[in-house]
Amino acid sequence: MKALHDSTGSPAGTPASPASAPARRVRRHSTMAWIGMVIVGFWILMAILGPSISPYDATAIVDTDVFSGMSHKFLLGSDYLGRDMLSRILFGTRATIGLALAATVLASATGTAIALFAAFSGGWRDAVISRALDALISIPSKMFALMMVATFGSSMLLLVLTAAITYMPGAYRIARSLAVNVQAMEYVQAARARGEGVWYIMTVEMLPNMIRPVLADFGLRFVYVVLLLSGLSFLSLGVQPPDADWGSLVRENISGLGEGALAVIMPALAIASLTIGVNLLIDNLRSKRAAKE
Amino acid sequence: MNAMILRLIARRLLQAVLTLLLVSAGVFFITNLLPGDAAQTALGQAATPETVAALRLQYGLDLPAPLRYAHWLGNLLSGNPGMSLVNNVPVAQMIGGRLPASLMLAAVTALVSVPLALFLGIFSAMYRGSFFDRAVNVSAVSMVSVPEFLVATVAVMIFAVKLRWLSALSHAGDAATLGAFIKAYAMPVLTLCCVIVAQMTRMTRAAVIDQLRSSYAEMALLKGVKRTRIVLRHALPNAIGPIANAVALSLSYLLGGVIIVESIFNYPGIATLMIDAVTTRDMPLVQACSMIFCAGYLLLVLTADVLAIVSNPRLKTR
Numbered sequence: 016m017k018a019l020h021d022s023t024g025s026p027a028g029t030p031a032s033p034a035s036a037p038a039r040r041v042r043r044h045s046t047m048a049w050i051g052m053v054i055v056g057f058w059i060l061m062a063i064l065g066p067s068i069s070p071y072d073a074t075a076i077v078d079t080d081v082f083s084g085m086s087h088k089f090l091l092g093s094d095y096l097g098r099d100m101l102s103r104i105l106f107g108t109r110a111t112i113g114l115a116l117a118a119t120v121l122a123s124a125t126g127t128a129i130a131l132f133a134a135f136s137g138g139w140r141d142a143v144i145s146r147a148l149d150a151l152i153s154i155p156s157k158m159f160a161l162m163m164v165a166t167f168g169s170s171m172l173l174l175v176l177t178a179a180i181t182y183m184p185g186a187y188r189i190a191r192s193l194a195v196n197v198q199a200m201e202y203v204q205a206a207r208a209r210g211e212g213v214w215y216i217m218t219v220e221m222l223p224n225m226i227r228p229v230l231a232d233f234g235l236r237f238v239y240v241v242l243l244l245s246g247l248s249f250l251s252l253g254v255q256p257p258d259a260d261w262g263s264l265v266r267e268n269i270s271g272l273g274e275g276a277l278a279v280i281m282p283a284l285a286i287a288s289l290t291i292g293v294n295l296l297i298d299n300l301r302s303k304r305a306a307k308e
Numbered sequence: 309m310n311a312m313i314l315r316l317i318a319r320r321l322l323q324a325v326l327t328l329l330l331v332s333a334g335v336f337f338i339t340n341l342l343p344g345d346a347a348q349t350a351l352g353q354a355a356t357p358e359t360v361a362a363l364r365l366q367y368g369l370d371l372p373a374p375l376r377y378a379h380w381l382g383n384l385l386s387g388n389p390g391m392s393l394v395n396n397v398p399v400a401q402m403i404g405g406r407l408p409a410s411l412m413l414a415a416v417t418a419l420v421s422v423p424l425a426l427f428l429g430i431f432s433a434m435y436r437g438s439f440f441d442r443a444v445n446v447s448a449v450s451m452v453s454v455p456e457f458l459v460a461t462v463a464v465m466i467f468a469v470k471l472r473w474l475s476a477l478s479h480a481g482d483a484a485t486l487g488a489f490i491k492a493y494a495m496p497v498l499t500l501c502c503v504i505v506a507q508m509t510r511m512t513r514a515a516v517i518d519q520l521r522s523s524y525a526e527m528a529l530l531k532g533v534k535r536t537r538i539v540l541r542h543a544l545p546n547a548i549g550p551i552a553n554a555v556a557l558s559l560s561y562l563l564g565g566v567i568i569v570e571s572i573f574n575y576p577g578i579a580t581l582m583i584d585a586v587t588t589r590d591m592p593l594v595q596a597c598s599m600i601f602c603a604g605y606l607l608l609v610l611t612a613d614v615l616a617i618v619s620n621p622r623l624k625t626r
Contacts, residue, residue: 156564246568283458287455
């Protein structure tokens, strides 16, 4: 469903602020980009270091005090079994970011590769590929994921594949529109005239000239994948116990919602900080570049 | 309305029907990819090979896949999506019991979110660059990139836990009075609205700003027309098409959001039915629910496209 963002371009298509204060605008943008970078960097670091710096083991039942608030013992409270929430979140970082990153890389790489091929070949190949992937976009992403899980269960591999297939057509669409333009450039024509191979033209001539928008799109797609996968885990159809990503942490503590437990809100906030961080980063990098050009 | 517009709409309708057909094929084949079959699942481990074979025959599982697809599609179109494997109840009956609740939720959400989003979008476009605009914009961006269940849990924390105005669970079934009705729907609708209003506001704002950038708006500005008048009398009538398009597209986000929202508030709608079906691998039910969601989604996107065609002034002069 989120794939519709692509056609409407809404999440990143923020019109520029008024031109009355250009100096202030540039500074604000770079500050926002820095904030985004710090958040994203922090979570990547936690994905790498998390398990080794967490105060307890993720599965250790520390106390009988369930759904407790913040204390010295539990910096972010305890969960429904009396486990340390901070440790659970730190351990969950790897599943959350790792799975989403794998799926996004897969989606963007295949989407871009197919797009390069389609734009380069043109004609009926382009038409067939584009129509087929358009049909895939007409299945709302959550529906598609639910069907895949219903059929194949929810192993980690399947979750990555499902998310990748769901968001590949969107990546294709963006990359194809870029590739069609690049493909018409003189240097590509020249390379064709020189008799270079398809692979050479696609990777050496075309790809470098469209890599930046493709990378920005990669960031957006990563956000969608994080939301899709954590949504699935929240429905207890994603990452299965004993593994847990942030979405499953929200789900397993949902019984504490009525008493306002930290254990419900903290993992949800972690997801939000990651997705907002990525959005800030790519949004402001993009507008800075647009201002420069 | 001229021949050109009618032809475009007819083509778009045909395309929608074809897409729905493709989607139905997708739904059917994805859910039938696994070799394990419904007869075995329905009878369990202890079934003898003979009974499994008999049930396979009864379900028509011995036929080749394309034939089964045609059969399934025919049944679906005649309103008979088969029997639930888990409850042994007709799927149509299970869906019929849940669909009104979901439609009600969607209708109430649309009723609240559309006027709100239009107001926010038009005003932030009118006072572009102001504090109000920036505040609306920042909250809309964050709302779009945040999971629905965060919005829902924060809403529960505030309204049910801290303020004690509402209960954390929705009891939509027994809402007899208006007060009870509001109490039951407030939380799910609030959560859904947050997500959809954000989307709709951004698109409405973009549509109005697009018109304000045009030369006639500049002309009006140079003639000294007031900003309010430029927006309300000049830009808005021309932005109606894109705005209607934005409303229909944003409402299609309801379909995704409703899955999470129904689940978190335990709302007895069709999304919770589908989640249960996925958990128990009740394939006929999964297929039927998926088709309902996909059809609803396509219908909204189709409406958006048709509105865009009808409201395009360039097509009127031809």
